[in-house]
Amino acid sequence: MKLDRQLMPEQNATRRSGNFLEVNLGFTEQMALLEAQRCIQCKEPKCVAGCPVMVNIPRFLGFIVAGDLPGAARSLFGDNALPAVTGRVCPQETQCEVQCVRGVKGKPVAIGYLERFVADWARAHSEVVKIEARRPSGKQVAIVGGGPAGLTAAGELVKLGHEVTVYEALHKPGGVLVYGIPEFRLPKLIVEEEVERLVQAGVRIENNVVIGRTYTLPELRARFDAVFIANGAGLPVFMNVPGENFKGVYSANEYLTRVNLMEAYALNSDTPVLRARRVAVVGGGNVAMDAVRTAKRLGAERAILVYRRSRAEMPARVEEIHHADEEGVAFENLVAPLAVLGNEHKWVVGLQCQRMELGEPDASGRRSPKPIPGSEFVLDCDAVVVAIGTRANPLLTATCPDLKLNRWGNIEVDETGMTSIPGIFAGGDIVRGAATVILAMGDGKRSAQAIDAYLTAGL
Secondary structure (H helix, E strand, O other): OOOOOOOOOEOOHHHHOOOOOOOEOOOOHHHHHHHHOOOOOOOOOHHHHOOOOOOOHHHHHHHHHOOOHHHHHHHHHHHOOOHHHHHHHOOHHHOOHHHOHHHHOOOOOOHHHHHHHHHHHHHOOHHHHOOOOOOOOOOEEEEEOOOHHHHHHHHHHHHOOOEEEEEOOOOOOOOHHHHOOOOOOOOHHHHHHHHHHHHHOOOEEEOOOOEOOOEOHHHHHHHOOEEEEOOOOOEEOOOOOOOOOOEOEEEHHHHHHHHHOOOOOOOOOOOOOOOOOEEEEEOOOHHHHHHHHHHHHOOOOEEEEEEOOOHHHOOOOHHHHHHHHHOOOEEEEOEEEEEEEEOOOOEEEEEEEEEEEEEEEOOOOOEEEEEEEEEEEEEEOOEEEEOOOEEOOHHHHOOOOOOOEOOOOOEOOOOOOEOOOOOEEEOOHHHHOOOOHHHHHHHHHHHHHHHHHHHHOOO
């Protein structure tokens, strides 16, 4: 109880704001040992219940304390298909760590940092965590989407002996892990290594395949014994304000995809992206934070986050807000855009805004922003990035009218994850709406178990 929580070593803020190298540098083995010793090994560990993929946290921490890193790695990878990813981007502070009993008096155990440490150790000792599959079942499963939900399901299903083919629309698998999350938070090499581990276990991945165009969903169902839809919710939502179609306005999806997946940040890249002097990013979530920190690294003299509530209401991770602050991002809180302003050539020159104040809580439990009359002002900028959410892309679902959707266009599923069509399951953002990587992975893990039960019911 006397041990203090270990601090994560970081790149210097001034230096990192000009590069795309990873911000957090990782624990040393000694730091990991000290932090793991802070776990009091509860008889009823609430942290496990707080984890969407049900990682046995006390068990892998116990292995660290015992100096058995191979045991810790096998334990962790047995529960979590992508621990090097979740150890970096999972919001542990609102999930496992918020349940940590150690946090009642002091700070909770740094579960995410320890997960990252073990996963990174395993990356250097890949022979320890090879996926061992059961005897082949003879069943074939198609997975639509190579993001966190799809990759997790693929890893679970191949372990269970099923043949798995992942169909990915983009030219690289990983989904939001490669197109959405910046290199400085999640190096792409890590995603590539996690994918390669699945491929070595027998998962087949076909890139550049758009379900809804290359094949329809009914065609896929006819070829496979089961299908898992995990194509995410990648259709951007816009503000619907005047001037939003001016040159220099991006959706966060496009902006981050150009930089992350297509490497527009590299000086020798052929992918165009606007390197503006003053960039306004609209939104307060993790995607907005990724976009505004990316703008700073692309050379923006002023990278501004425009958010209609206060900082306390921001849904972004506390760590990401703190890092943005250190890197010189400007925050315009309690501000709502009214219009994008342009010049005679229709290039962005500013964002007309209005000050807000907080009223009563809305359906989400957060206090609703209300405009302050007469508070309009213009924020000078030459690029605007809109990061206020995404919704389901109808490209896939339009080819299958028998698939039941809710009023937002998300796929409806039962408690097992099965859709209205027998043998077709779905999970992740296409079911939930835009959510976190770890929640999508939880869906992938649960759906894999339900698919296995479905496939083996008649055997």
